[in-house]
Amino acid sequence: MELNSMKINEIKELMEELGEKAYRAEQIFRFIHQHNGRDIAELKQIPLDLRGKLKENYFISDMKIFKKFSSEQDSTVKFLYLLDDGNIIESVVMKYEHGYSLCISTQVGCRMGCSFCASTKEGLVRNLTAGELLNQLYLAEEDLNIRISNIVLMGSGEPLDNLCNVDRFFDIINHDKGRNISLRNITLSTCGVVPGIYELAAKDIPITLSISLHSPFDEKRAEIMPIAKRYKLGELLKALKYYSEKTGRRITFEYTLIENENDREEDVREMARLMKGMLCHVNLIPLNPIKEYNKGRPEKKGVLSFQRKLLEFGIPTTIRREMGSDISASCGQLRRSFIEHNK
Numbered sequence: 001m002e003l004n005s006m007k008i009n010e011i012k013e014l015m016e017e018l019g020e021k022a023y024r025a026e027q028i029f030r031f032i033h034q035h036n037g038r039d040i041a042e043l044k045q046i047p048l049d050l051r052g053k054l055k056e057n058y059f060i061s062d063m064k065i066f067k068k069f070s071s072e073q074d075s076t077v078k079f080l081y082l083l084d085d086g087n088i089i090e091s092v093v094m095k096y097e098h099g100y101s102l103c104i105s106t107q108v109g110c111r112m113g114c115s116f117c118a119s120t121k122e123g124l125v126r127n128l129t130a131g132e133l134l135n136q137l138y139l140a141e142e143d144l145n146i147r148i149s150n151i152v153l154m155g156s157g158e159p160l161d162n163l164c165n166v167d168r169f170f171d172i173i174n175h176d177k178g179r180n181i182s183l184r185n186i187t188l189s190t191c192g193v194v195p196g197i198y199e200l201a202a203k204d205i206p207i208t209l210s211i212s213l214h215s216p217f218d219e220k221r222a223e224i225m226p227i228a229k230r231y232k233l234g235e236l237l238k239a240l241k242y243y244s245e246k247t248g249r250r251i252t253f254e255y256t257l258i259e260n261e262n263d264r265e266e267d268v269r270e271m272a273r274l275m276k277g278m279l280c281h282v283n284l285i286p287l288n289p290i291k292e293y294n295k296g297r298p299e300k301k302g303v304l305s306f307q308r309k310l311l312e313f314g315i316p317t318t319i320r321r322e323m324g325s326d327i328s329a330s331c332g333q334l335r336r337s338f339i340e341h342n343k
Ligand code: SAH
Pocket: 112, 114, 116, 117, 118, 153, 154, 155, 156, 157, 158, 159, 189, 190, 191, 192, 210, 211, 212, 213, 254, 255, 256, 285, 286, 287, 288, 289, 290, 331
């Protein structure tokens, strides 16, 4: 069993089972989540015999920085991590005025099949555990000697396809005996897995929910993202309205701009119609071309004009700042090119 995926209450229960004092749980939890402890043998705060008992059935999952790429254009750093089982995942650290933000992966690969996304081209390999989600943060902080203030679940994988582990991650990361990052500083991005949105709403936690929209028309959206065949826009928007009413949080829509595909006047109009009266915000992402998808991004002025039109409809709209493009810091591209070269 993976000790670093366990909530503090679960470790308390374990201590009880082992006939140990409850305060040992806090020592173990702090060792892992505040001191980046990886080896149970080094858990000197607890007695030797308890360390021995723990080691029989428990371990702290680790990973290694396999490669690190630092952008020369900005301070973006991309990590390729090697997991215990030989899989590779990636995370990106970005520096903003308000501090450091980390983009983490939630799965090895992805089974959602979005046409322009590099992460999904090899399908889903497996879910990441809560410990592996946390390790992406701990290793990046340790290596760069920084404190990360914001986390976005926008790397490889679909977080709502791994909600059980993501939920554990939220619980552990937010704990005051652990790394104690506010849930308000965490954003979860989904391609629109409707039941997952309701599950998340039921948890009533103050994270920001971000939805990959990419087209306001069902048919076009389904061409770009297979999930849209399963959950139509009507159903998705109903779930989002429910979510924002339940949590009082503003929804973000991500919209990847693809030239002559979803950047037309009628797209703007339909978006405005769908979003009318919703507490929301649009983030435009000019497409990062990948070789498996033969479409491009609109020119800069097309992107600006799309933004302006949405603003004219009263929809708050920003353009994703491009970071680390010299290190292909976006969207699963590094892991993918690594896998291709090592086949
Ligand atoms: N599975 C989740 C989170 C991962 S992707 C989701 O779909 O939201 C994070 C965002 O990057 C999504 O909006 C996704 O559609 C977008 N994206 C993926 N590949 C891209 C590319 N090549 N160019 C631009 N945006 C891309």
